Amino acid sequence: MKIIDALNSKEDLIIGSGVSDLKIQEAEESLGLSFSKDYKEYLSVAGLAMCCGHELTGLGKSERLDVVQVTFQMKSLHKDIPNDWYVIENENMDGAAMWQDVKGRVYFNTKKEFDCLADYILDM
Numbered sequence: 001m002k003i004i005d006a007l008n009s010k011e012d013l014i015i016g017s018g019v020s021d022l023k024i025q026e027a028e029e030s031l032g033l034s035f036s037k038d039y040k041e042y043l044s045v046a047g048l049a050m051c052c053g054h055e056l057t058g059l060g061k062s063e064r065l066d067v068v069q070v071t072f073q074m075k076s077l078h079k080d081i082p083n084d085w086y087v088i089e090n091e092n093m094d095g096a097a098m099w100q101d102v103k104g105r106v107y108f109n110t111k112k113e114f115d116c117l118a119d120y121i122l123d124m
Contacts, residue, residue: 003042005047006118016047016060023059030068033084039118040077052124057087070097080110088117 007013024043028034035043042049048058048065057067064070071086077095088106089098098120099107106114114120 007120010051013051015049018045019047025090
């Protein structure tokens with residue numbers, strides 16, 4: 001399933017306007033990693049998204065949800081997280097976070113929960 005379809009399945013969806021490939025590349029370079037294909041799709045179509053009480057990280061005007069800043073912050077708290085993971089949602093509770101790897105798998109802290117971002121969004 002495409003990310004935009006998963007997002008559009010949510011009734012209370014609020015999304016941004018998406019960002020350029022250059023912005024995505026700059027964020028990857030800042031973090032020293034590559035985003036998964038589905039996270040890149042999400043960034044290009046939405047930039048940021050909120051629904052069902054969840055606030056996904058991304059790229060846009062919100063520093064609080066900026067994937068680069070949030071990932072650096074959370075990695076300073078969690079030394080056991082692999083270098084190529086990035087935060088897709090900061091749970092804002094006891095340092096908990098949803099992470100994603102370059103292959104698209106989604107983790108709650110270090111436990112694998114979903115095979116892709118669309119599955120995580122659909123489960124919200």
